[in-house]
Amino acid sequence: NLPLSVPITLPNGKIYEQPTGLFINGNFVPSVNKKTTPVIDPSTEQMITKVYKADNDDVNIAVKAAKAAFDNNWSTSDPELRAKVLFKLADLIEQNSETLAAIESMDNGKSLLCSRGDVDLVSKYLRSCGGWADKLYGNVIDTGKEHFAYSVKEPLGVCGQIIPWNFPLLMWSWKIGPALVTGNTVVLKPAETTPLSALFAAQLCKEAGIPDGVVNIIPGSGRVIGEGLCKHPDVKKIAFTGSTATGRTIMKNAADTVKKVTLELGGKSPNIVFADADLDKAVKNIAHGIFFNSGEVCCAGSRVYVQDSVYEEVLEKFQQYTASLKVGNPFDKDTFQGAQTSQKQLEKILGYVKKGEEEGARVVIGGKRRGSKGYFVEPTIFADVKEDMKIVKDEIFGPIVTVSKFSTVDDVVAKANDSQYGLAAGIHTKDVNKAINVSRRIKAGTIWINTYNAFHQSVPFGGFGQSGIGREMGSAALDNYTQVKSIRMAL
Ligand code: NAD
Numbered sequence: 321n322l323p324l325s326v327p328i329t330l331p332n333g334k335i336y337e338q339p340t341g342l343f344i345n346g347n348f349v350p351s352v353n354k355k356t357t358p359v360i361d362p363s364t365e366q367m368i369t370k371v372y373k374a375d376n377d378d379v380n381i382a383v384k385a386a387k388a389a390f391d392n393n394w395s396t397s398d399p400e401l402r403a404k405v406l407f408k409l410a411d412l413i414e415q416n417s418e419t420l421a422a423i424e425s426m427d428n429g430k431s432l433l434c435s436r437g438d439v440d441l442v443s444k445y446l447r448s449c450g451g452w453a454d455k456l457y458g459n460v461i462d463t464g465k466e467h468f469a470y471s472v473k474e475p476l477g478v479c480g481q482i483i484p485w486n487f488p489l490l491m492w493s494w495k496i497g498p499a500l501v502t503g504n505t506v507v508l509k510p511a512e513t514t515p516l517s518a519l520f521a522a523q524l525c526k527e528a529g530i531p532d533g534v535v536n537i538i539p540g541s542g543r544v545i546g547e548g549l550c551k552h553p554d555v556k557k558i559a560f561t562g563s564t565a566t567g568r569t570i571m572k573n574a575a576d577t578v579k580k581v582t583l584e585l586g587g588k589s590p591n592i593v594f595a596d597a598d599l600d601k602a603v604k605n606i607a608h609g610i611f612f613n614s615g616e617v618c619c620a621g622s623r624v625y626v627q628d629s630v631y632e633e634v635l636e637k638f639q640q641y642t643a644s645l646k647v648g649n650p651f652d653k654d655t656f657q658g659a660q661t662s663q664k665q666l667e668k669i670l671g672y673v674k675k676g677e678e679e680g681a682r683v684v685i686g687g688k689r690r691g692s693k694g695y696f697v698e699p700t701i702f703a704d705v706k707e708d709m710k711i712v713k714d715e716i717f718g719p720i721v722t723v724s725k726f727s728t729v730d731d732v733v734a735k736a737n738d739s740q741y742g743l744a745a746g747i748h749t750k751d752v753n754k755a756i757n758v759s760r761r762i763k764a765g766t767i768w769i770n771t772y773n774a775f776h777q778s779v780p781f782g783g784f785g786q787s788g789i790g791r792e793m794g795s796a797a798l799d800n801y802t803q804v805k806s807i808r809m810a811l
Contacts, residue, residue: 322356324348326369330422331651336520338423340371342378342539343522345385346532352377357539359516362429363650363659363694371515374540379507379548382536386478386505387554389533395475395503399453402501406450409528413443413493416524420517424489425650427516429659429695432651434613441775442493445793448777449497452798456502461806468809473802475503476580477556480549482542482570483518484562485511485661486616486717491561492518496525496535498797499559507536507555509546511562513662515539542566550574559800560584561618564715564741564786582790582800584618584782586715587743589764590736591621591772592726594749595630601770602748603637606721609746609772611645611699614657615719616665618787619744621772623712624723625732631725635703638723639685642699647690659695660718666695669718676702676711681722707735715741729754733761742784746772765791 324341325348340356341348349372356370374382413420420442421435428435458472479499483491488510499506510518522537538545546566550558550573558574560567561584574581591609593602609621626634650658660666666689673687686700697719705712705722712722726732736745744766749755759767765783768774775781780796782788790800 321354322350322370322372324350328369330419331426332422334419334422336419336423338369338516339519339523340369342372342374342382343519343535343537344378344382345536346526348522351375352381357512359427360513360662361426362661363696365693365695368426368516371519371539374538374545376545376548378538378540379545379552382507382538383478383552383554385533386507386536389531390475390477390505394505394531394534397503399456402503403450403453405529406446406453406497406501409524409530410443410447410450412524412528413439413446413521417443420489420520422651423517423520425658427514428485428488428661430613430616430650431655431658433656434658435650438487438490441777442489445493445777446497449501452501452795456798456802458804463808466811468811469806471804471806473502474805476801476803477504478554479504479506479557479559479801480552480555481506481508482546482549482558482560482562483508483510485514486613486618488514489517489521492521494561494792494797495559498792498801500530500534502798502801504557504801505534507538507549509542509549510537510539512539512541546570547573550579551576553577555579557581557801567788580800583788584790584792585786585788586717587618587620587741587783587787588623588713588715588739589619589621589741589744589746590623590625590762591746592732592736592748592758593624593626593630593634594747594751594754595627596750597748597770598750599630599634599637603634603641605746605748605770605772606638607641607645610721611642611657611719612773614660614697616661616717617773619766619773620717621744621746622716622721624721625726625735626723628725628727635684635723638701642685642701645699647696647698657699657719660697661695663695665718666697669697669716669720672711672714672716672718672720673700676705676709676720679706679709679711681705681709681711684723686719707738713739729758733758737763740786743787744768
């Protein structure tokens with residue numbers, strides 16, 4: 321039998337206690353069938369620990385606990401209480417930030433540089449959510465002198481939350497923060513490969529004073545318990561981040577019980593460099609736009625378009641800058657890019673590199689696995705690509721970028737919009753009019769001008785087209801966790 325917590329030595333030498341059980345109704349418990357699943361460190365390929373793996377019996381128990389917590393007190397709790405526990409949770413995340421960052425790098429493979437940034441955003445976001453607790457306003461509506469009408473925003477109920485492996489703790493916070501502050505309770509399923517930070521943070525929820533049953537965390541298979549959550553009649557909403565293919569399945573499975581569904585899905589985002597841009601800054605932005613977090617970013621700027629007059633110059637600078645990025649041990653001080661998160665991802669990425677070469681694209685730099693132990697891939701630039709190549713069309717989710725030329729604004733807008741996705745886009749130019757005009761014409765939920773991958777807890781994020789439904793962060797996220805009730809009274 322697996323103990324409910326195990327001591328783990330982090331690569332930085334520090335020892336911490338890692339919970340391994342399901343977090344249900346305020347306690348860590350084994351799964352009903354006692355099945356476990358191994359968790360692998362992608363930079364060493366060694367097993368870190370096992371954790372209990374939930375089945376649909378556990379889904380039923382967790383949903384029951386979440387429903388009881390919703391009905392009994394949380395949905396009508398004082399806003400001051402919800403603010404207080406979210407502020408406290410943000411403080412606890414901050415106090416444990418180094419441990420959490422190290423857990424994240426060990427579990428996901430990302431560089432400590434990335435993990436520290438993630439954890440910083442987590443505490444900022446939870447604090448921001450806490451601040452909304454006493455600002456969830458309804459409206460008073462003028463319907464004439466015979467009636468008085470007003471509307472209020474009410475929570476939905478139990479929310480099933482399914483998150484991916486690329487930002488395990490950050491996605492955890494983007495899901496539980498807005499759900500909790502609006503009075504919902506949650507059953508959250510981390511990704512199979514990266515459950516550790518969500519379980520560690522579950523104990524911080526308890527320490528923060530979040531009542532039992534309000535937050536439940538159950539690791540397990542997407543196909544089993546993910547589907548179980550989508551079909552459960554007492555789950556009122558599914559919030560999902562992950563691939564577009566899984567997003568479609570989730571919508572179908574949630575349809576029978578007409579659940580509310582928000583989806584944050586994939587992307588193939590264009591990153592555009594105009595000839596009048598500050599080229600050195602633009603090159604840094606396009607490199608960070610794709611290679612940040614080992615390219616495992618839904619909004620990665622994976623299609624770079626460079627205006628023809630500066631194409632060769634930008635390509636040269638891009639190659640040089642990429643060569644300077646250190647790939648390797650996530651815990652080394654100057655590592656920019658760590659390991660890919662799993663062998664499956666490694667193989668998928670290398671498969672796309674092969675495909676690109678077969679399609680006739682030119683590898684400017686990279687294109688290979690780095691080393692033989694750990695899932696490391698060289699940052700890779702493909703140049704002279706054609707728009708119909710698979711490496712230009714498909715979301716690769718790795719450190720692979722395509723670069724091609726454009727001539728005019730119309731040309732690049734058409735190319736940028738030629739995608740099923742619409743998550744984000746980058747525009748690099750010193751011409752303010754051009755920046756604003758092009759940003760209006762691009763079909764994407766986020767446009768970055770002379771920057772990329774810049775996130776803030778108050779700025780909504782989400783997709784156009786097949787990149788998703790709904791928004792996370794900012795006040796927009798709260799709308800996805802509340803329903804409007806209208807009340808009209810005869811005078
Ligand atoms: P995925 O979409 O299958 O997994 C994401 C989450 O969904 C995981 O928790 C998984 O267990 C769960 N899940 C899987 N099948 C499910 C189902 N039928 N019902 C409910 N939940 C289910 O992603 P993946 O297979 O781990 O990765 C495949 C590709 O997805 C990646 O290569 C990448 O292109 C994309 N991806 C995108 C994001 C993003 O942030 N947009 C994140 C991760 C992966």
